[in-house]
Amino acid sequence: MLVAPSLLSADFSRLGEEVAALEQAGADWVHFDVMDGHFVPPITIGPRAVEHCRRYAKLPFDVHLMIEKPERTIEAFRDAGTTTLSVHVEATRHIHRVLESIRKAGLRPGVCLNPGSPLALVEPVLRNADLLVMMCVNPGWGGQKFIDGSLERIKAARALRDRLNLNLDIEVDGGVTAETGRQCAQNGATVLVAGSFVFGHPQGRKAAIDQLR
Ligand code: DX5
Numbered sequence: 210m211l212v213a214p215s216l217l218s219a220d221f222s223r224l225g226e227e228v229a230a231l232e233q234a235g236a237d238w239v240h241f242d243v244m245d246g247h248f249v250p251p252i253t254i255g256p257r258a259v260e261h262c263r264r265y266a267k268l269p270f271d272v273h274l275m276i277e278k279p280e281r282t283i284e285a286f287r288d289a290g291t292t293t294l295s296v297h298v299e300a301t302r303h304i305h306r307v308l309e310s311i312r313k314a315g316l317r318p319g320v321c322l323n324p325g326s327p328l329a330l331v332e333p334v335l336r337n338a339d340l341l342v343m344m345c346v347n348p349g350w351g352g353q354k355f356i357d358g359s360l361e362r363i364k365a366a367r368a369l370r371d372r373l374n375l376n377l378d379i380e381v382d383g384g385v386t387a388e389t390g391r392q393c394a395q396n397g398a399t400v401l402v403a404g405s406f407v408f409g410h411p412q413g414r415k416a417a418i419d420q421l422r
């Protein structure tokens with residue numbers, strides 16, 4: 210199981226140090242939540258913050274775009290040192306083209322699915338992605354409750370991936386705790402994103418990451 214702590218719950222005045230601390234604590238990837246105030250109401254960070262954080266750690270940067278017109282920012286995130294760039298199927302009419310552009314830019318493409326969207330929406334493009342991000346909360350905020358029915362969706366996504374024989378990571382994002390994380394693993398998830406669980410853990414980040422793994 211790969212563990213990708215989300216910086217959304219970090220101290221935004223010291224993102225670089227937070228990234229370095231996560232690497233020290235054994236994180237596999239660091240998850241960046243990029244929000245534009247349109248696709249979701251909050252506004253967070255952009256490529257410049259990613260670029261500055263890149264100096265603090267070597268681990269892969271997993272960037273989750275919750276923005277409209279994601280195709281306009283691919284090169285900027287590539288130049289900033291992004292590893293995986295994930296876009297919401299709900300944020301563009303041209304998901305196939307966007308995933309191809311991300312691949313062409315030299316990044317690993319990911320496609321994200323909101324809790325209210327059917328799995329069938331991403332099925333035609335799973336071959337074009339390295340990562341399927343299954344949202345288990347509505348995007349925009351950390352610390353929300355894992356939505357009922359998400360486990361069935363993860364199980365269906367894993368079955369689809371196996372049936373199509375794809376080399377695809379299934380990343381679960383939102384409401385992940387030791388308990389829901391274990392259930393996600395049992396249902397076929399390969400990557401766990403966790404924000405509030407990692408940053409709010411009473412024994413610290415390393416204990417939280419170890420527990421998820
Ligand atoms: C929600 C973000 C998540 C979020 C997860 O829009 O995509 O990555 O930070 O936070 P927790 O783990 O607290 O649900």
Ligand code: ZN
Nearest residue numbers: 242273382402
């Ligand atoms: Zn996220």
